[in-house]
Amino acid sequence: MTFSGLTGTNSAAWDWxxxxxxxxxxxxxxxxxxxxxxxxxxxxxxxxxxxxxVIERALTLHKTRPNPEIQDIxxxxxxxxxx
Numbered sequence: 751m752t753f754s755g756l757t758g759t760n761s762a763a764w765d766w767x768x769x770x771x772x773x774x775x776x777x778x779x780x781x782x783x784x785x786x787x788x789x790x791x792x793x794x795x796x797x798x799x800x801x802x803x804v805i806e807r808a809l810t811l812h813k814t815r816p817n818p819e820i821q822d823i824x825x826x827x828x829x830x831x832x833x
Contacts, residue, residue: 762802762805762806765806765809766780766805766809769809772814773816774814774815774816774817774818775812775814775815775818775822775823775826776809776812776814778823778826778827778830779808779809779812779814779826779827779830780805780808780809781827782808782826782827782828782830782831783804783805783807783808783809783830783833784801784805785831786804786808786830786831786833787800787801787802787804787805788801790804807833808830808833811833812826812829812830
């Protein structure tokens with residue numbers, strides 16, 4: 751496995767940082783999708799390089815709710831885990 755630094759602003763990591771800046775329910779979705787993707791990797795269901803794809807899919811499918819209540823955040827997390 752080889753790791754390298756971020757190159758340019760096309761990296762998935764930059765997209766995720768922008769997601770955090772958006773706020774609302776997006777960070778909860780990012781976190782839940784990451785947990786699902788890493789768990790899938792650890793259980794040999796996906797390869798390591800597919801983790802960003804899983805996260806990106808979850809973020810793309812999610813409609814962010816601005817100024818969420820705690821219930822909105824919990825629902826966003828739960829819906830992401832189901833994906």
